[in-house]
Amino acid sequence: MSWRPASVGNEQRLVAFLCRDEVRCAGASARVKAGERGCTAFVEEAAGAIRGALVATAAGLVLPVLPEGIGDRLGLAGLLGGLHMPVHSIGGPETGVAAVESVMPLPPTTRIEYRLMQLARPAWAGAAVHASAAAAAEGVRVRRSGGADAALLFPLQRAYELEEVVIDPALFSDAACLKLLRQGLRTELVFHATRDGRPLAKAGTNARGYGVDQIGGVFTVASERGKGLARIVMAALLEAIFAEKPAACLFVKKSNAPAIALYERLGFTTVGGYVISYYGI
Known part of the structure; x- marks a missing residue:
């Protein structure tokens, strides 16, 4: 398992992955769909299948899509540490956000909880x-x-x-x-x-x-x-x-x-x- 930037070759698979439960990742899928400037999508693959995704924006917002949790923790930590814009915020379903928080070097300074409806x-x-x-x-x-x-x-x-x-x-x-x-x-x-x-x-x-x-x-x-x-x-x-x-x-x-x-x-x-x-x- 490894994390890498999504490419033209796996774009269709990424879209299919996001659309499996799009209610939980609409913020990420909308940015992929729009091709938002300065926005980069990453995928974690295992045996040729996407098991996780992450979208990072130019403003430092990270949107994880991790229905199965994190596989390659060290790879994700390295990915986050190597982003062009330092992580400013993480948003998404609580389990995915908690997973990303767990590989950050410091805990968040503010954490706000919502209902997803x-x-x-x-x-x-x-x-x-x-x-x-x-x-x-x-x-x-x-x-x-x-x-x-x-x-x-x-x-x-x-x-x-x-x-x-x-x-x-x-x-x-x-x-x-x-x-x-x-x-x-x-x-x-x-x-x-x-x-x-x-x-x-x-x-x-x-x-x-x-x-x-x-x-x-x-x-x-x-x-x-x-x-x-x-x-x-x-x-x-x-x-x-x-x-x-x-x-x-x-x-x-x-x-x-x-x-x-x-x-x-x-x-x-x-x-x-x-x-x-x-x-x-």
Whole structure:
């Protein structure tokens, strides 16, 4: 067994490996599918078969796909130590992340645990079931977001990142946030709700795999929470996803009871744990 960069010769086998249980590795498969710049995929093979994979991004994010655990521990440790960008974070199903953590020279400085949830097209009840007559009566409108909506949605994206994503607020950058938002509006499915032109809630994909889209960035402004806005925006997003893909997934902090309740009302079920470990912050 040994780890090596994925090549053109085994690309099809890598895709088949990722798609065996894509809900658990949508972040990795989406990057392979898109050919993300600066992103490298590695595979561990045994007897000509892929038994593990790892995707490393230019930003230092490592996404392990290790359904059978690690075979070549020394090889993986050497691979991680030789990456062009030092490991900044590790994200994925909890068993895979724990396996990679075990060969890192130091423990993570921050570790956040989530639920991994999925919804398959056959279990989707349809957007009409989740419509809100009250929101419609108040003039709330939901539509797909586009590149021209970056300025409109930036306050929501900024608030979302500071509340749900950023570990150290001192490291937050408005410019970086806006850049990523613009990129997402070009490449992802994003929907938002407004009233009188004011943005109230949003939801979108953050990884578009082969047969699974991963959802993220679900956010409602604090003054509008509890009114069902996230539910109708999510419903619009799921309709768009299921027009193209058979499944959707997301991960949500285990402590976020209101969000978990929302996703369960939409039909999502928990399939396991998900972890993001950070190094140096």
